[in-house]
Amino acid sequence: MTFTAEEPVTAELEARAEKAESRRGLFLALPSYIYLLLLFALPLVIIGMYSFASRSRTGMPKLEAWNLDSITKLFTDDLIRSIFARSLIVAVLTTTFCLLAGYPFAYYIATRSEKARNLLLVFVMIPFWTNFLVRTYAWRVLLGEDGLITELGRFLKLWDSMLFTLPAVYIGLIYGFLPFMVLPLYAAIERLDWSLIEAARDLYASGWEAFRKVTLPLTKQGIIAGSILVFIPSLGAYVTPDILGGAKTTLIGNYVVNQFLTARNWPLGSSVSMAIMVVMLIATIWYFRSGAKTL
Amino acid sequence: MAAPAVGIREVTKRFGDVVAVDNIDLDIADGEFFSLLGPSGCGKTTTLRMIAGLEYPTEGSITIHGEEMGLRPPNKRPVNTVFQSYALFPHMTVAGNIAFGLQMQKVPEEETSRRVGEAIDLVRLSGMENRRPGMLSGGQQQRVALARALVNRPEVLLLDEPLGALDLKLRQAMQLELKEIQREVGITFVYVTHDQEEALTMSDRIAVMNEGQLLQVATSEEIYERPNTRFVAEFIGETNLITGTVSEPGVVKLADGSLVRARTHSVAGSTVTLNLRPEKIDLHDAEEKIPEHFNKLSGTISRRLYFGDSLFYEVDFGHTVVDAREENRPGRPRFEEGAPIIAAFHPDAAEALTE
Numbered sequence: 001m002t003f004t005a006e007e008p009v010t011a012e013l014e015a016r017a018e019k020a021e022s023r024r025g026l027f028l029a030l031p032s033y034i035y036l037l038l039l040f041a042l043p044l045v046i047i048g049m050y051s052f053a054s055r056s057r058t059g060m061p062k063l064e065a066w067n068l069d070s071i072t073k074l075f076t077d078d079l080i081r082s083i084f085a086r087s088l089i090v091a092v093l094t095t096t097f098c099l100l101a102g103y104p105f106a107y108y109i110a111t112r113s114e115k116a117r118n119l120l121l122v123f124v125m126i127p128f129w130t131n132f133l134v135r136t137y138a139w140r141v142l143l144g145e146d147g148l149i150t151e152l153g154r155f156l157k158l159w160d161s162m163l164f165t166l167p168a169v170y171i172g173l174i175y176g177f178l179p180f181m182v183l184p185l186y187a188a189i190e191r192l193d194w195s196l197i198e199a200a201r202d203l204y205a206s207g208w209e210a211f212r213k214v215t216l217p218l219t220k221q222g223i224i225a226g227s228i229l230v231f232i233p234s235l236g237a238y239v240t241p242d243i244l245g246g247a248k249t250t251l252i253g254n255y256v257v258n259q260f261l262t263a264r265n266w267p268l269g270s271s272v273s274m275a276i277m278v279v280m281l282i283a284t285i286w287y288f289r290s291g292a293k294t295l
Numbered sequence: 296m297a298a299p300a301v302g303i304r305e306v307t308k309r310f311g312d313v314v315a316v317d318n319i320d321l322d323i324a325d326g327e328f329f330s331l332l333g334p335s336g337c338g339k340t341t342t343l344r345m346i347a348g349l350e351y352p353t354e355g356s357i358t359i360h361g362e363e364m365g366l367r368p369p370n371k372r373p374v375n376t377v378f379q380s381y382a383l384f385p386h387m388t389v390a391g392n393i394a395f396g397l398q399m400q401k402v403p404e405e406e407t408s409r410r411v412g413e414a415i416d417l418v419r420l421s422g423m424e425n426r427r428p429g430m431l432s433g434g435q436q437q438r439v440a441l442a443r444a445l446v447n448r449p450e451v452l453l454l455d456e457p458l459g460a461l462d463l464k465l466r467q468a469m470q471l472e473l474k475e476i477q478r479e480v481g482i483t484f485v486y487v488t489h490d491q492e493e494a495l496t497m498s499d500r501i502a503v504m505n506e507g508q509l510l511q512v513a514t515s516e517e518i519y520e521r522p523n524t525r526f527v528a529e530f531i532g533e534t535n536l537i538t539g540t541v542s543e544p545g546v547v548k549l550a551d552g553s554l555v556r557a558r559t560h561s562v563a564g565s566t567v568t569l570n571l572r573p574e575k576i577d578l579h580d581a582e583e584k585i586p587e588h589f590n591k592l593s594g595t596i597s598r599r600l601y602f603g604d605s606l607f608y609e610v611d612f613g614h615t616v617v618d619a620r621e622e623n624r625p626g627r628p629r630f631e632e633g634a635p636i637i638a639a640f641h642p643d644a645a646e647a648l649t650e
Binding site for chain 2 (some may be wrong): 199201203209214218272
């Protein structure tokens, strides 16, 4: 049965019109669906399956022999456990440092005049104009044997070359991820209704109490969003620890790459990858539970 | 004499090149309901914020019960504010909002909860304690803001256009309620508004401000009946301003040469503006009915508007057009447009203003 647009509307016709509308929506979203399915969901399933596979002599996963060997290894292998623990500590500390440095800075930007605000935001984003790899190599120069920062440390008699040590990895990670903390924090602080701070001061709160009781809780969304945006890439970081860190500072991302490319143990690499994803998933769920509507 | 609740001495506030408040002096008595009235940008809110400590004066002195406030921060002043947008903390409940000030003052928990309960009763919000401000109507939010300030028993309560966001009916109800609460708690209220009717009905005294300056400080009645400037006369209620010259004390000569008796305060020959309220003009069709000592001017009705409770006429006198308002009562004559009439008013109803 067909219907034309110009006839009295009945419940049935209205329902059909609505259905047609939703079909159109699906059609528009189809390219993205296909892209995500082929290049995201499918590889994820494959990695998930590989975690249960066993390793052939050439290093390729054998799907016919399903087992829990690589999963068990995650919990029993001391090396993996220590690398995982180190990565978690690095991710947590990087996030903490970014938050402590990013909050005052975001607050500063958000409280400037509109013109100054936009200029400062451009400054925050300028680093993105240069490739991340190039910028990380620049740190290698700065932190290296004759680098500016090394020279400064020697002059102050405080530090020597930090290249290929854990501090170098921290410097690289905080440098790389700080903008991801500053931007959501800025968005949250900028939205703040300043009359609330005035109300708190009027109601006998000191500057610090007003910050703790009003500003901080009302910018919680920004804190959580920024923390997630820094925590997740820090946990999976590969480039920074690879370029700035040494053999003793292997992080979980480097370990995964090693399993796939050097050790040729795809099942183990896959299960470690899945473990990282689980941790990130828990962190994200915690974020949404905290009441955020958008990431 | 006891020190005033709020004393303002030679206070000026400049924002860059803009003078928001220009050298004002003001005393607000203890227990008074005092309104700062004026158009937006007149400096009334800035004055209020300076009393609260949310702005500091560029020059001058502000005292509260005789104590110099100087650069004291808002949290160290014995005043509380009801903000225009209410500024309720969205992440706290109604009770949490109201308890905030007491908690900051480290009032014992038991006393805090008792006083919060009393404040909630005072503004009739029982049962709403655990709601968030976002779930309340405008009128309810307004009451929370009021309770949150009053619970601290401030020496002076500052209110910044607290009823501005409410619709007319609710605003009128809240006006009465606010006045009632003020009588009950006996705290000095300093009330900022641009609504002249609101100021007239609620205040013990009103200060009319314009362009950073205090024009007149007086009771509602005095402000309405005896405005001291054209600005105050025009800002408060409706009025007619008629230009003339003082021919001798108590007599003003209008543009067409006719003489009217009025209250004059300046010497003969000076140019003045007669302030004549529409409701103080009586319209008649014949001269016989008008008392002897009244001023009489002949004119024609050029427009008539029906208001229900009153009739509004525009009367053309040739040299000027004047608004007149007649109560809609039986026995009063009604006039058609174009009808010739005689307008009469008592000499005391016309005030000759020089500014």
